[in-house]
Amino acid sequence: MSWEAVVDSIMQQDNVIDCAIVGCSPGQESVWVSFKDGTFLSITSAEVKALMTAERSSLFTNGVTLGNIKCTVLRDMLFDSDLGTMDLKTKATENEPTYCISVAKTKLALIFVKGKAESHAGNLNVVVDRTAKNLRSFGY
Known part of the structure; x- marks a missing residue:
């Protein structure tokens, strides 16, 4: 499996403008x-560690940062064994609209997918879920 091929597959989706696969093991x-x-x-190791914290309520209170972009946590099921997903929304700035970001967790990695400004998180969840299932099938 080529990591670049995984990124290319994700980026072929009409509603996706950014993606990454990031290690999440300590x-x-x-x-x-x-x-x-x-x-x-x-995305920094400190940002990943903040997402992986056991104390989840602070994520809703303080939000998270990804690649120096501040985000609000909309839904956190990252540690739910059935779902393993999280929905974020970037905070609006003067020059940028807001964007939805979906995150999926595998045993070793987090998959991040950012949608176009008009994309809904539900549509992005389909992309991250499919990618996460694929990575899990290879032991990741």
Whole structure:
């Protein structure tokens, strides 16, 4: 399996503008592969650690940051064994609209998918779920 092929497959979706696969195991929190022109390339280990915290309520209170972009947590089922997903929305700025971001968790990685401004998180969840199932089938 080629990581670049996984990114290419995700980016072929009409409603996707950015994606990344990031290690989430302790000590392995780093970007494995990312869309070359995306902001997820700059996701830091500290940002991944913040997403993986056991204390989940602070995520709703304080939000999260991904690649230096502030986000609001809309739904957190990241540690739910059946779903393993999270929905985020970027915070609006003067120059940028808001974007939905869907995250899926596998044993070793987080998959991030950012949609176009008009995309709904539900549509992005289909993409991250499919990718997560594929990675799980390879032991990731």
